[in-house]
Amino acid sequence: MCGIVGYTGSGAKQAAPILLDSLSKLEYRGYDSAGMAVYDDETKSIQFQKTVGRLKGLYDRTHGGADLKGTCGIGHTRWATHGEPTEVNAHPHLNSKQTIAVVHNGIIENYLRWRKRLQDKGYIFKSDTDTEVIVQMLDYYYDGDPLKTITTVMQRLEGSYALGILFSDHAGEIYAARKDSPLIVGKADDAAFIASDVPAILSYTRNVYYMENEEVARLTPGAVEFFNIDEEPVQKEAVTVSWDIHAAEKGGYEYFMLKEIHEEPKAVSDTLNPRIRDGHVVIDELNMTDEEIRGIHKLFIVACGSAYHAGVTGKYVMEGLARIPVEVDIASEFRYRDPIIEEGDYVIIISQSGETADSLAALREAKKRGARTLGIINVVGSSIAREADNVMYTWAGPEIAVATTKAYQTQLIAMYLLSIRFAKARGKIDDAQEKALIDDLKALPEQIRMQLASKADIQKFANRYLAAEHVFFIGRGIDYAISLEGSLKLKEISYVHSEAYPAGELKHGTISLIEDGRLVVAVLTQPNLIKKEISNIVEVKSRGAFVMAVTTVGNTEVEKTADYVVYVPKTNPYFVNSLAVVPLQLFGYYVAIGRGLDVDKPRNLAKSVTVE
Ligand code: F6R
DSSP: OOEEEEEEESSSOOHHHHHHHHHHTTGGGOOSEEEEEEEETTTTEEEEEEEESOHHHHHHHTTTTTTSOOSEEEEEEEOOSSSOSOTTTSSOEEOTTSOEEEEEESOBTTHHHHHHHHHHTTOOOOSSOSTHHHHHHHHHHOSSOHHHHHHHHHHHOOBOEEEEEEETTSTTOEEEEEEBSOOEEEEOSSEEEEESSGGGTTTTOOEEEEOOTTEEEEEETTEEEEEETTSOEEOOOOEEOOSOGGGGSOTTOSSHHHHHHHTHHHHHHHHHGGGEETTEEOOGGGOOOHHHHHTOOEEEEEEOHHHHHHHHHHHHHHHHHHOOOEEEEEHHHHTTSOOOOOTTEEEEEEESSSOOHHHHHHHHHHHHTTOEEEEEESSTTOHHHHHSSEEEEOOOOOOOSSSOSHHHHHHHHHHHHHHHHHHHHTTSSOHHHHHHHHHHHHHHHHHHHHHHHTHHHHHHHHHHTTTOSEEEEEESTHHHHHHHHHHHHHHHHHOOEEEEEEGGGGGGTGGGGOOTTOEEEEEEOOTTTHHHHHHHHHHHHTTTOEEEEEEETTOGGGGGTOSEEEEEOOOOGGGTHHHHHHHHHHHHHHHHHHTTOOTTSOTTOOSSOOOO
16 A cells, blocks of 8 residues: 655755655555655755656656755655556645645545546646646645645545645645554654654664654744644643664565564564463453453454465364454454344454555444454554553564465464453363464464475475466365465465365365366364365366375375475364465465565555545
8 A cells, every 4th residue: 555754854864865765665565656756945846756666766767866955855655546556646646736735545536526526626637647636726725824725625525644745835844644644753853753553763763753643743943832623732742662663674584475474483472472481371460350351242243355364274273272252353344234133242353564455444333233353463553552441462573565474463462362251251172172272372483484495495395386367275174274374375465366165065166176187275184073174185087186295293104195295383273274374375476486576565455445
């Protein structure tokens, strides 16, 4: 999704090179064009430049930013929603006098109405974007007071926005505003920054303010002020970001995705260890007594994409261990399906970014219906983290690659921990069983490391399937949940079509697609289901499929049927996803690498999906 940056400084440092550097830290969000606007003190005007494609184009066109002179500016990477990725549609957008410049992330829902109104008043629109209406509205209402004008426009906008705004008659000032799209403000001694995400400004400052909905910020070199939509000052505390910029750099790996897969053992330990105390699972942030946990009638787990897949696993584990009925929903479905939520229902939203528009809307829907809510979130201070009744953070650290790996792992861990905690409170497991489960959880980081040690074998196997056109993943129970994630990892980065099926369901139609040489990845780790799934492997084999199986050490009978077997270490069957997903992540990664693709920035995708 679009990325926003802004910089204003008092020294000799030029804004444009800093904007380019900050935008490069947001590339992971996905984009198709980029632009910058800088206030030029000599000509007393706003200068701008835009390009289609990668940031490198903007860099070259401005000679690394040197051509845009000035110490105050805003920048943008655009992920097209309204209108093609063209230079005209790229941000910043300016009014016709070029006295106001705007960068925007989000979607303005009532833009057509305003476009028409302003066109009737003689305004000429150049782009197809919803954003251009914002700058024209600012122009229409501008009376020399930026704060008043911005709040006037905010009151008329419907939809979501994070905005960076320059006014040429307010040199050295950047204005920022937000509603339902992420925006942070950074402050240094002689400079101030805005950005869609922390890594963009981490090389310059660690002092960060999280903007709330319907707030406006005024930035000047070394100072930031905040206001509500009624223009009243708002006092805010800066948060000191503790993680290092190196955590958001590649550290010698060719791609962030491979680096992040290698960080899984640490991410798992960091999420797990603080919640194990004296041999028990303790989740303080739930803020729930045993009695309250016993009072839960039903759980909803709501999320999108991989986070949804973690939720599917969570359902099996929670129902198996705690015996609470669980419904898992895709957030974009949940929010419109008029869900039946009753007293005693508990809604869990899983999200790495904490900004996914559908997940945020689902959270609000659940709250509106009276449910108690929990966010399982990776990005501290994100919208869902702030709006959920309680937050359980996953401590994966910054995840840059668009395809999630380590954050997904930590979402699984959060689900395991919750399941154990709920099972214990409901008397479904005793101390000894809790201890055995915890021992298995504690072994996971080392077992994931063992999986990573055999990555060369997976690469060799992946190289045989670079030309594959269709791949099927099958599994039963938790193995089906693992298949969903394995299939998504492959298709999103390698562009190989793949589908995941419950193994027993394939014969109800899809098996007609199995033909000679078709790759089928069968996940079979659940002891009570292995025999059943071996029968499914036989079914596809007899139609010509080549079968790669992922199973647990000791299940040697699988070798008699499958063509290629990957073994994962023994663990409690409820936790096996954490191990079995690793070779599947690596398989997707190496197929994409072998096909020469940009693994970290797959086409059409964005890291944080802040539009519906
Ligand atoms: C796939 C992937 C996406 C996200 C989904 C939800 O690799 O990363 O499917 O899982 O867009 O994002 P979050 O977790 O930020 O809500």
